[in-house]
Amino acid sequence: MKQELIEILCRKSFKYSEKPVFKLVSGRMSRFYVNCKPTTLDPRGMFLAGHLVFNAVRDADIAGIGGLTFGADPIAVAAAFASELNKHPIRAFSIRKEQKDHGIIRWIEGDMAAGDRVAIIDDVATTGGSTIKAIERARSEGMEVVKAVVLVDRQEGGLENIQKYVPDTTAIITRDELIRQWRAF
Template sequence: MRSEERRELLAMLARESYFERQLTLSSGRASDYYVDCKRTLYIPRGAYLAGELVLELATAAGVEQIGGMAAGALPVTDAVMAAAHRGGVGIRGFFVRKETKQHGLQQIIEGAFKPGLKTAVIDDTITTGGSSLQAVAAMREAGANVIAAIALVERGEGAVEAFARAGLKYSWVFTAEEVRAERAAHPASG
């Protein structure tokens, strides 16, 4: 993985996306910190860096399409699609709705999804893998060959084991501990 880009994105995540306070995660677990990757992914340089680094993981996993549960996967999927275009990589993107759309084509999967392709489920931050596995179930039901899971930030709270049980190779750009350590080393000013 490109070390300069990785260091720069880590610094951005620590500065823009890391918060310490009591809250409840989407997994239902209580936490004393939160990594809101969207705050970094909606900054042009953050989106660029995340797209490049996650695309590296997707390419290494040998996948032909990526996507995950809305809304967590949306900005990282979009960033990867832009990186794929810049790099001439033929990879498709899509997202999974929490429930089937009630109008239009009434789909649960939206975007450039194709059945049969080697697929990775992705998300910005993964804790237990619960919502990603929900997306995997929808992908597999629609005919995807889901082989991998990819996170921008892995919280280290059960996803490794959950994805292993589901037969998925799991990779990530950062651990939450790396983001926490970077923030501790460079506390936010003001």
């Protein structure tokens, strides 16, 4: 499954250049760019990502899985679906970028409650900032964040930064694995 997901990511989501031509959110220029959405919204990519992420959290004794919208959303839904297929149900949830100002004022969308043990996920980690923001917001809603999973680690310190907040943090795929596959095409 992992190798097939790497191949799909390389075809749909990964760009590489010998010169730094891709502008990142930070404003810094990079030699590679990863946009997981074309892969995680593809039926096969969603299937693979969901199963791999579910396998990464299945033993964590969690009630829910989610992260900052929109990058985490398709992965959370796919992992929740895979959890049901494996008779080990885990609920998906989404964390808003902006807090609602009407109704029940919450950061979290989904059937989750204070005290629930959860895993925070993200599609890509560079510095880990969006994953850390999701962790902080889940905790502010009273959830116990026990695991973090990143689909693609750009290997630029993000995973290590996230581990300061959630020691049990892992990546499914690394930048080096994508570059190796990209060069093999």
